[in-house]
Amino acid sequence: MWFLMRLLSPLLAVTVAFHFSYALALRHAAPVPNPLLANTALPQLARVTPDQVKPAVQSTLQVAEKSLTDLEQALSSKPKEDEGPVPCEQILPPLLELYDSYGKPWGLFTHLRSVRDSPQLRAIEDELRPAVVAFGQRLSQSKPIYSALARLNQSSSFASLTEAQQRAVRSELLDRKLGGVALEGAQAEEFNKLQRELSELSSNFSTNVLDAQAAWNMTLTSKDEVKGIPARALEGAADAARKAGHQKATAEDGPWLVSLDGTVLDPVLSYCENRELRETMFRASATVASSGPHDNSEVLKKILQIRQQNAELLGFSNYDELSLATKMASHDAVTKLLQEVKDAARPAAQKDDLELRDFARSGAEVDGQKLPALEDLQKWDHFFYSQRLLLARYAVDREALRVYFPFPAAIKGLQGLTHRLFGVTLEPVHGEVAAAAKWHADVELFQVARGKELMGYVMVDPFSRPGEKRAGGWMQQLVSREQRPSKQPRLPVAAVMTNFPQPQEGKPSLLSLEEVSTLFHEFGHAMQHVLTVQNESSVSGINGIEWDAVEVASQFMEYWVDYDRQTLFSMARHYETGEPLPEESYKKLLVAKNFRSGTGLLGQVYLATMDLRLHEGYKEGEDPDGIAKAVGREVLINPPLPEGRPLCSFSHIFDGGYAAGYYSYLWSQVLSADAFNAFDTAGNLTVTQALVNFGAQDSKGEDAVEKLGRRWASTVLADGGGRAPEKVFIDFLGRQPSAAALLHYSGLDLPGALV
Helix, strand or coil: CHHHHHHHCCCCCCCCCCCCCCCCCHHHCCCCCCHHHCCCCCCCHHHCCHHHHHHHHHHHHHHHHHHHHHHHHHHCCCCHHHCCCCCHHHHHHHHHHHHHHHHHHHHHHHHHHHHCCCHHHHHHHHHHHHHHHHHHHHHHCCHHHHHHHHHHHHCHHHHHCCHHHHHHHHHHHHHHHHCCCCCCHHHHHHHHHHHHHHHHHHHHHHHHHHHHHHHCEEEECCCCCCCCCCHHHHHHHHHHHHHCCCCCCECCCECEEEECCHHHHHHHHHHCCCHHHHHHHHHHHHCCCCCHHHCCHHHHHHHHHHHHHHHHHCCCCCHHHHHHCCCCCCHHHHHHHHHHHHHHHHHHHHHHHHHHHHHHHHCCEECCEECCCCCCCCHHHHHHHHHHHHHHHHCCCCCHHHHHCEHHHHHHHHHHHHHHHHCCEEEECCCHHHHHHCCCCCCEEEEEEECCEEEEEEEEEEECCCCCCCCCCEEEEEECCECCCCCCCECCEEEEEEEECCCECCECCECCHHHHHHHHHHHHHHHHHHCCCCCCHHHCCCCCCCHHHCCHHHHHHHHHHHHCHHHHHCCCECCCCCCECCHHHHHHHHHCCCCCHHHHHHHHHHHHHHHHHHCCCCCCCCCHHHHHHHHHHHHCCCCCCCCCCHHHHCHHHHCCCCCCCCCHHHHHHHHHHHHHHHHHHHHCCCHHHHHHCCCCCCHHHHHHHHHHHHHHHHHHHHHHHHCCHHHHHHHHHCCCCCCHHHHHHCCCCCCCCCC
């Protein structure tokens, strides 16, 4: 079930590994009739047309069906009395090869659906999905394969396998147990029927979110309506208006087409002085996909119901229990973490709320602007007044800082940090090979090398394309590392997707600091994927890592944007003049680092708690929105909008890998903060130290940072899913993790450890 879920869901950061031959050098890679079947180092995504998808998927499924039958017969050929452990090389490699063979075209296709969506591609997915699901179920429920894996796991020869091979075998066994291999007769039929239905519902959920967001827009014609919205957002809104038929639309005079795309919604809520527009757009965003033709209300109820039914069929009390069977943390540890972070964050969040309400009532003058005095601060006012309070208290204007973070400079910052920490280079690749791999003109290709050794590739798709590309940021595995005896290694390929503002009128895309952090976050995933040394594809890179540890490498990278002066100044230069970020601005950023951090942490606790409550025993007829609202009243200082329907667009848990696992973000943050603290201490990087003496880091401190960086690369990044994450962490840090660092960096210091 779990590898089937990974295969079918384009939201997941992990897809099934694909098999590409490296017999030909990249420069000799030649086009083939169907690029989805190309035996090339890089997938040929620029060449894919919709009419090629169906024959590619169907032909590989036919081959996979025969290969599965042959494997089952080979494993069942011994007489019962002569049965002994099947050698690892007779079960694991052919099994992984089987995944590769049928997963390749389908995985590439679902990736294209997430970045280049169209009605034609949706229809193709609807037609092909039943056959893909059916084969996945047959594979996961193969009793000859399960028996062979079980005998290997119980044999004396199991101890002679590498740790990675042992984890791969045990992961396969768990996948099959959760995939229904032990079910018989009517129970098996019911389980499979529900799984097919669940696959379709999950796909429908994400499609409804995308369509609902694309369907909502407003055309504004008055300058008063858009007063305060940053120029770069107005440029985007005018461009959208031109594409909608208003040929003479300009950023200065309009008309402007605003939508729920994040590159428009966020600046409206944060900067628009038109309170009525803020309210309209906030309400629209809070009710996405909750009515009309794209309503997810019944879809999510059915998803919750099926998950509970399947959990019971597999012998679990609820879906929470089933999900945690694949995680690092126990239920008690998760509950303890959420409670203690809530206890630490709630007083700070209460203070945040009181300060914001007092500020809104004051009608203060900020940056020459007299603000309206509000007695009734509403949800749609929070972002606007928070930005003004930040400016009034710390003189930090996040929008004004964008000019120092053009997208190309952020890439250079990444190149510098990955070389400094991991000893690798990120070099752009151009020419015919790169052109053939790109699914859009915006995509950039980089090769990753350590010295003369090529490690793999990273593709970056940076800019927003509303209606075509899924929102948010994510990393997709396009090829996973694998090496077989006497063969060349298959090098990994990662794809990083973000939704930054499109470049406008000759200007580069200008990023906020939060967007820079998003880029570094997704590159953290990509580095773990590309710098792995594991030879088994099922545990290389992110594959095989317990889901609540999968965000560690990504969140770790964010800390370098937030807390390391050298990293920030390596990219913080004005896009026109080349002048570095003023020292005074940097000092202000440091002082404001934990602005409203209690509110942010409490929001994470709310989402994680809501997710767990929904999956702890959902019963048909229950009201999911009622559950969500009850959790909001319990956790948050300001409960969500009464008519809001956040679950209807909560794709992380309804079409992704975070169902009963959204807490993974906080769990991983504990580990990543603790790890960064080791660098912080050794290298003199902290905010406190920086405030005392800017640039005080000496060569000894830098040597320590480099040494720790290489150790991070050789443990966390290199080991991937080949070792248990708790062992990897202890290898790196030399002790059990503690939440003290997370609370410290959030400005919420408390004694003691939480995990």
